[in-house]
Amino acid sequence: MPTMNPRPAPFPRHLQAPGSADAPFEALLDAGELPPGSLRRVSRADVDVLLAHTSAGIVATDDRCPHMSAPLSIGELDGCVVACPLHDGRFDLATGEPVQMPTTGGLYPDGRYHPVWTPGGREPKVDTPGKKAEARRLTRVRRFRYYPVRVLDGRIEVALPPVPEP
Numbered sequence: 001m002p003t004m005n006p007r008p009a010p011f012p013r014h015l016q017a018p019g020s021a022d023a024p025f026e027a028l029l030d031a032g033e034l035p036p037g038s039l040r041r042v043s044r045a046d047v048d049v050l051l052a053h054t055s056a057g058i059v060a061t062d063d064r065c066p067h068m069s070a071p072l073s074i075g076e077l078d079g080c081v082v083a084c085p086l087h088d089g090r091f092d093l094a095t096g097e098p099v100q101m102p103t104t105g106g107l108y109p110d111g112r113y114h115p116v117w118t119p120g121g122r123e124p125k126v127d128t129p130g131k132k133a134e135a136r137r138l139t140r141v142r143r144f145r146y147y148p149v150r151v152l153d154g155r156i157e158v159a160l161p162p163v164p165e166p
């Protein structure tokens, strides 16, 4: 259990957030405030960071669902899988991939289409044609972007790119 020695989780290197490789680490939270299995939002300027204490360790990414940007910090975490509170999409924070597409359907990160959710045993649901249905159909689940994490002196530190000047 990572309770006593919280550690950063490995993440897919190709999904590292642009600008974070050379960014300085900033202390965002006491490690004790993020027990195993918990989610927290920490805001820095106009960036909302999601800290997740997964079964593989601590992950930092944007606190925006990769579907329609709902705050994942008020979702549920089970192992490495975070469930979004808005359309029940489920995403594996270890891989960055959806493990359950949103109930609204739409596009996987690679562009494949997934239909609107239909309750078990029913005819496939037909989304009422129109602009909103088209928007749902064309909404592509983005890929997570990860920020490097370290735990130093009991503080969770995250490498965040500098905020652009206004």
Ligand code: FES
Residues within 6 Å of the ligand: 065, 066, 067, 068, 069, 070, 084, 085, 086, 087, 088, 089, 102, 103
């Ligand atoms: S906003 Fe998260 S699943 Fe739709």
